[in-house]
Amino acid sequence: MMPLYLLIPLALLIPAAFLFGWWTARRAGVRRSGAKVSELSSDYFRGLNYLLNEEQDKAIEVFLKLAEYNRDTVETHLALGNLFRRRGEVDRAIRLHQHLVSRPGLSDAMKTVALLELGEDYMRAGLLDRAEALFADLVAMDAHAPSALRHLIAIYQHERDWHKAIEHARRLEAMTGEDESTVVAQFYCELAEQARHHGAVVEARDYLEQAFACQPDCIRAYLLTGRLLADDGRHAEAVDIYEKAVGTDVSFVPEILPPLLNSYARSGQMERAERFLRELLGRYHGISPVLALTRLYQQRDGERGAIDFLTSQLRQRPSVRGLMALIDATMDKIEGEVRENFLILRDLTRKLLEGQAMYRCNRCGFGAKAHHWQCPTCKSWDTIRSIHGVANE
Numbered sequence: 001m002m003p004l005y006l007l008i009p010l011a012l013l014i015p016a017a018f019l020f021g022w023w024t025a026r027r028a029g030v031r032r033s034g035a036k037v038s039e040l041s042s043d044y045f046r047g048l049n050y051l052l053n054e055e056q057d058k059a060i061e062v063f064l065k066l067a068e069y070n071r072d073t074v075e076t077h078l079a080l081g082n083l084f085r086r087r088g089e090v091d092r093a094i095r096l097h098q099h100l101v102s103r104p105g106l107s108d109a110m111k112t113v114a115l116l117e118l119g120e121d122y123m124r125a126g127l128l129d130r131a132e133a134l135f136a137d138l139v140a141m142d143a144h145a146p147s148a149l150r151h152l153i154a155i156y157q158h159e160r161d162w163h164k165a166i167e168h169a170r171r172l173e174a175m176t177g178e179d180e181s182t183v184v185a186q187f188y189c190e191l192a193e194q195a196r197h198h199g200a201v202v203e204a205r206d207y208l209e210q211a212f213a214c215q216p217d218c219i220r221a222y223l224l225t226g227r228l229l230a231d232d233g234r235h236a237e238a239v240d241i242y243e244k245a246v247g248t249d250v251s252f253v254p255e256i257l258p259p260l261l262n263s264y265a266r267s268g269q270m271e272r273a274e275r276f277l278r279e280l281l282g283r284y285h286g287i288s289p290v291l292a293l294t295r296l297y298q299q300r301d302g303e304r305g306a307i308d309f310l311t312s313q314l315r316q317r318p319s320v321r322g323l324m325a326l327i328d329a330t331m332d333k334i335e336g337e338v339r340e341n342f343l344i345l346r347d348l349t350r351k352l353l354e355g356q357a358m359y360r361c362n363r364c365g366f367g368a369k370a371h372h373w374q375c376p377t378c379k380s381w382d383t384i385r386s387i388h389g390v391a392n393e
């Protein structure tokens with residue numbers, strides 16, 4: 001499938017190409033012979049066809065030819081520049097857009113479109129300082145400000161300058177009326193993580209308060225609050241927070257259970273852990289609570305109780321990770337040739353799990369082994385969830 005960032009320029013390109021086609025046909029109809037009209041129109045539609053079929057080389061050839069006939073046509077140059085950037089020919093795109101911007105007599109509207117394109121070229125080329133300065137100018141001029149602000153926010157995220165990202169997300173919110181609070185909550189969580197990393201606990205708590213103010217059900221803020229309490233040895237309070245997080249969004253069980261189980265153990269609340277996990281089995285259908293209960297029974301009652309529980313659960317929710325746990329629990333009990341066979345089985349199961357994505361972005365489909373708050377591919381926030389299936393969660 002085509003990545004999302006390629007689809008957006010295409011969506012911009014086609015209307016521009018259409019306008020150009022209409023204009024070409026109209027202008028050619030006035031000034032040129034009938035033969036020329038049909039030649040230009042057919043060239044245009046041929047170019048459009050190549051674009052739609054993702055045959056960019058051929059599309060560029062056709063549009064270059066059209067640009068030769070119509071040296072004044074800004075739209076053709078914009079379409080070409082966009083194509084160059086999409087093909088990774090960023091230097092060519094930059095030269096073309098710079099040339100366009102410096103052209104005398106260009107209308108203000110077209111100039112700002114060309115500047116926006118140039119900014120995207122700079123971003124693609126990794127020239128973030130130049131892109132930042134250009135987008136900031138566009139915002140100051142109030143020209144294409146929402147698009148320029150979105151690009152600026154992307155730059156600040158890339159540079160992990162969360163204060164500036166928050167400031168510009170707020171400006172975007174004020175300008176468009178669109179709610180950016182869940183993204184801003186993530187930015188505050190990034191700041192809280194940075195502060196925790198530097199041992200600035202009070203600062204970290206302040207940022208988490210801001211995150212909750214933006215999004216009261218922010219799971220990441222719950223997790224970080226629990227982590228700060230656990231850092232401070234306040235495991236009973238951490239348990240309360242983590243249980244509340246599960247109650248808020250059960251889909252985050254794979255992320256919440258490990259620190260929650262640790263805090264149950266550290267606060268000596270293993271009976272409460274068993275009650276909570278048992279109750280969780282009824283409303284969560286992944287394998288994580290089953291594996292947690294298996295370990296709990298293994299430690300408390302020994303192998304037999306753990307194996308009985310696990311086999312009864314695996315009949316209801318078949319799972320490769322469950323099978324792996326069953327093989328591990330059984331290994332100690334067997335010897336000789338059967339043990340050798342079990343070793344082979346364990347090895348194969350491990351290999352099967354190694355290749356599996358455990359998480360998927362529900363925006364772009366990116367598959368990952370570990371959870372990310374921001375998708376590494378489409379850069380969306382809080383769109384990655386665990387995959388439920390026999391070989392995953």
Ligand SMILES: [Zn+2]
Pocket residue numbers: 361362363364365366375376377378379380383
């Ligand atoms: Zn994604």
